[in-house]
Amino acid sequence: MSLTNFWLLMTSKDPFSIDTITGITNKDKKGLISAEIYSLKDLIVRGAINVSEATNIPLDTCKKICGLARIRLEELGIVSRPFMNPMYKELDRISLGSETLNALLGGRGLHTEAITEIFGESNSGKTQLCHTLCVMVQLDKHNGGLAGKALYIDTESTFTPERITSIADARGLDRTQAINNILLAKAMSSTEQEHCLERASSIMNQHKVIKLLVIDSVTGLYRGEYIGRTALSERQQRLYRHMLMLKRFSEIYRVAVVVTNQVNQSPKEFPGPFPGPVGGNVMAHASKYRIRLRQFGDRRIAALTHSPYLPEKQVCFIISVGGVYGVPNPEPLE
Ligand SMILES: Nc1ncnc2c1ncn2[C@@H]1O[C@H](COP(=O)(O)OP(=O)(O)OP(=O)(O)O)[C@@H](O)[C@H]1O
Ligand SMILES: [Mg+2]
Numbered sequence: 001m002s003l004t005n006f007w008l009l010m011t012s013k014d015p016f017s018i019d020t021i022t023g024i025t026n027k028d029k030k031g032l033i034s035a036e037i038y039s040l041k042d043l044i045v046r047g048a049i050n051v052s053e054a055t056n057i058p059l060d061t062c063k064k065i066c067g068l069a070r071i072r073l074e075e076l077g078i079v080s081r082p083f084m085n086p087m088y089k090e091l092d093r094i095s096l097g098s099e100t101l102n103a104l105l106g107g108r109g110l111h112t113e114a115i116t117e118i119f120g121e122s123n124s125g126k127t128q129l130c131h132t133l134c135v136m137v138q139l140d141k142h143n144g145g146l147a148g149k150a151l152y153i154d155t156e157s158t159f160t161p162e163r164i165t166s167i168a169d170a171r172g173l174d175r176t177q178a179i180n181n182i183l184l185a186k187a188m189s190s191t192e193q194e195h196c197l198e199r200a201s202s203i204m205n206q207h208k209v210i211k212l213l214v215i216d217s218v219t220g221l222y223r224g225e226y227i228g229r230t231a232l233s234e235r236q237q238r239l240y241r242h243m244l245m246l247k248r249f250s251e252i253y254r255v256a257v258v259v260t261n262q263v264n265q266s267p268k269e270f271p272g273p274f275p276g277p278v279g280g281n282v283m284a285h286a287s288k289y290r291i292r293l294r295q296f297g298d299r300r301i302a303a304l305t306h307s308p309y310l311p312e313k314q315v316c317f318i319i320s321v322g323g324v325y326g327v328p329n330p331e332p333l334e
Contacts, residue, residue, distance in 0.1 A: 014205065015076060016040045021068045028065065031055040036202040041078065043069040045201045045248045050241075054198070078252065094212060094256050095144025097132045100326020101317055102144075104302055105289060106310050109136075109144060112211065112256045115246055115286060117218075119261035119277035120293030125300050125319055126260040127158045129293070130214045132323030133258060135167040137212040138181050143172075148211030149181040153196045155221050159184055163323075170322025183207070190221040194242055197249065204253050211255050218242070218259035219278045236282050243286035259287070299327065 016039040018024065018032055035054040037043060043051060048062040055062070073079045080087070093108035102109040110116055110133065118126050134152060139145030152159055161179055168178035185200075187193035193215070204210060219239065226235030250257040261283060263275040274292065277283055284290075290306035296316070303314035316327050 014039070016073075016205065018043065018069070021065070021072055023068055024065055028055075028057050028061060031057050032065075036199070038202065039205050040069040040072050040076075041204065041252045042201045044073060044079070045245060045252050046198065047245065047248070050198070050245065073252075092146055092211070092254070092256075093144075094133060094146060095136045095139070096129070096326075097136055097324045098317070098326040100315050100328075101302060101324065103326075104291065104304050104313055104315050105307075110212075110256045110258065111289065112146075113251050113254050114288040115243070115250055115257045115259060116289040116291065117259050117261050117277070117283060117287035118291045118293060119263055121263055121275065121295070124293035124295055125302075125317070125324060126293055127156075127216055128163070128319045129302075129324050130216050130258060130260060131160070131163045132167055133212060133256075134182050134214065135164060135171055135173060135178055135323065137256075138168075138173055138178060139171065146211040148209045149183065149207060150212040150214060151200050151210055152182055152184045153187055153193060153200070153213070153215040154184060155187045155193055155215065155217055157186065158216065159186075166321050167323040170320075183210070187221065190225055190238065190242075193218075193221055194238075194245075197242065197245055201245075201249060201253075210253070213246075213249065213255055213257045214260075215246075215258075216260045217262055218246075219261050219283070223262065223278055236280065239279055240282045240286070243282060247286055 018029065018038060018040060021040065032055055037051065043066050048059060048066045051066065052059040052062040070079065074081045092112045093110060095109040096102050105111065118129055120126055134150040137145050137148045137150050140147050164178055164182065165175040168175045185196040187196050200213060222235050222239050226232065246257050261277045261279060263277055265275060274294065288308060289304065292303045292305050294301045299316050299318055301314055302317055304310060304312055316329050317324050318327050
């Protein structure tokens, strides 16, 4: 569908169309559409600074537009009004591929509306877990999925369709359909990676069944482009903006976001024998759940190192032709 047709369809039918807010001039509306910003949700996910940069509309006007979008989303029940009583709701989950791994995140697996960071050394299984999740999300709810599609931003050129087909075979899914339910974007630079996320936000209205966004890896390109101490502050600022947009993406579209992260050589925040994840405090604050993967002989260990309400825990897993599977813990683990 062309962008113009999509826009016409949206304005006539979609309660989230930017056409539903009054107070935007036609000129500004045109500017938003030419930057592929069609929905109120997209405005909130991007935030005023990004919208201004993408459209050349003055920042003050963008703040006003985003404020109006926020009010509409409050009316539509997508975001809560300020100072209301907190509501308990059971979040959708995506199985990590086995009961043992699901137990790491309190049972039932990956949380939607949150960022989960998977970090670890090369070969620890990060990409394999991401591939498995892309298949698991497609299963129906009774089998641990959400009957959904996945978006995959590949920054390391390690996405492998063959792995998806073998995991789909093992999990009882049609292999062609499994591939077709994954929308892949390859990013070659951090700027491209940021554009991929903006594009992802634009297309969420067209593909309402997307339930998972993967970025493998989220830090690699920033790490490669900003070398040395003097570049660190700028890198961290850009990474922080990117992570904030991802956080809003997960909450506004109610999807699970999984990012992988590399590790540093010298352990700082994670003292002990293990190297710490790249990105320092930026990554620590942005990720709601952090899982460290390690190779341990012929097995691997997944450890939940950070969660706002779950205790630290570790489980064993293996990588096989059908993806990742939890296995009983050998003693001792360390
Ligand atoms: N079909 C398969 N069956 C069993 N093991 C596999 C299969 N495919 C890949 N692996 C194993 O997965 C491991 C690589 O895992 P993965 O690519 O997820 O690492 P990673 O943590 O993403 O590393 P990097 O940081 O370098 O990207 C290798 O040990 C490889 O043998
Ligand atoms: Mg990898």
